Amino acid sequence: MNWQAWRDEFPILSRTTYLNSCSLGALGRRAQARVATFQEEWSAWGAAAWYELWMGRLAELRRRVAALLGAAQTEIALQPSTSVALAAVASAVDYRRRPRIVVAELDFPTLAYQWMVRPDVEVVRVPSDDGATIDPQRFADAVDDRTAILATSHVFFTTGAIQDLRALADIAHARGALFLVDAYQSAGQVPIDVHRDDVDILTTGPLKWLLGGPGLAYLYVREALLEALRPTMTGWFGARDQFDFDIARFEFKDDARRFELGTPSLPSVHFALGGQEVIDEIGVPAIRERNRVLTERLVAAAQAAGLRLRVAPDADARSAIVMIADADPAGAVAHLAERGIIVDWRPGFVRISPHFYNTEAEIDRVVEELVAWRS
Ligand SMILES: Cc1ncc(COP(=O)(O)O)c(C=O)c1O
Known part of the structure; x- marks a missing residue:
């Protein structure tokens, strides 16, 4: 793979050292071209473009996302954000016999919020022993036969640690619970196969490693669950006979589109494509190998410089999110930004997230500048 050649696709790389893909992936020329086409179509066709072109684009996106996740196209719904996707899922579950949801304390908060607002549900947060990973046994201890869903991340946004989905699916299913994965920080950088790993429900979106910008998210629901999961929030995109406009009758679509609500953001769909x-x-798989090289170079250089890291101890469980401890992370981020290096911070840590389009030289430079800032 000629990684250097891919850099021309992303104009931001010629202006900055961009190491913040876990917040927002770089905008590429293909995404820009897709949106330019969308605008031309809007201008040339008006509303006719909906039927002739844009419904097909929604199907193209569902098809590509299904292939990315190892799912069937009929198991994919488009959503405006993962928060909405989770809210739709949360609305579809019967909590009377199973009023508990198990999450991890390292998960992105929106995952827990969906259930914290429900008076009929208790949220259990599984602790991390080392601050970076969670031992699957901790989940096994927390999931019981009153648990409706084990919901957790594939990759933790705070530490980059990759969780073993198959092991967690087995833990959930042994107790009769559903297994839901927040894959926002893994899709596009770590391979996913929902059928192989026995995942019931998965959310992700194009914003970060998929280089597709904001305004959209993806929901996978296992086919065998679709009939039983009937959301109590919906809209005309979820209706079987959407274009009958029958206000007296509602039936869900048979496939995962039953979780869709209203008109999707078409500019976002085109950026995402x-x-x-x-x-x-x-x-x-090729991106994973490339990102592994960059991540391990970053980890090794930071450790050699005496910096303290918060990452998974096992290299195989590390992804391209590297947390470096700093007493003033906001100050460090501003210092680096003045030098054209874009990274991010979370309390107590500078967060550096390379993607395949970054170079070894950029990795070395961010560590050098971080060391210079601290001295
Ligand atoms: C792990 C994870 N889940 C979810 C989100 C965002 O969810 P939403 O699409 O609702 O903004 C993010 C980041 O913004 C994230 O890192």
Whole structure:
């Protein structure tokens, strides 16, 4: 793979050292071209573009996302955000016999919030012993036969640690609970196969590693669950006979689109298709190998410079999110930004997230500048 050649796809890389892909993936020329086409179509066709072109684009996106996740196209719904996707799922579950949801304390908060607002549900947070990972046994101790869903991340946004989905699926299913995965920080950088790993429900979106920008998210629901999961929030995109406009009758679509609500953001769909095209062309396994090289170089350089890291201890469980401890992370981020290096911070840590389009030289430079800032 000629990684250097891919850099031309992303104009931001010629202006900055961009190491913040876990917040927002770089905007590529293909995404820009897709949106330019959308605008031309809007201008040329008006509303006719909906039927002739844009419904097909929604199907193209569902098809590409299904292939990315190892799912069937009929198991994918488009959503405006993962928060909405989770709210739709949360609305579809019967909590009377199973009023508990198990999450991890390292998960992104929106995952727990969906259930914290429900008076009929108790949220259990599984603790981390080392601050970076969670031992699957901790989940096994927490999931019981009153648990409706074990819901946790594939990759933790705070530490980059990758969880073993198959092990967690087995823990959930042994107790009769559903297994839900927040894959926002893994899709596009770590391979996913929902059928192989026995995942019931998964949310993700194009914003980060999929290079597709904000305004959209993806929901996978296992086919065998679709009939039983009947959301109590819905809209005309979830209706079987959407274009009958019958206000007296509502039936859900048979496939995962039953979780869709209203008109999707078409600019976002086109940005997402452009990013997804790049990811599909390179392939996630190749991206994973490239990101592993960059991540391990970053970890080794930071450790050699005496910096303290918060990452998974086992290299195989590390992804391209590296947390470096700093007493003043906001100050460090501002210092680096003045030097054209874009990273991010979370309390107590500078967060550096390279993607396949970064270079070894950029990795070395961020560590050098971080060391200079601290001295
Ligand atoms: C792990 C994870 N889940 C979810 C989100 C965002 O969810 P939403 O699409 O609701 O903004 C993020 C980041 O923004 C994230 O890192």
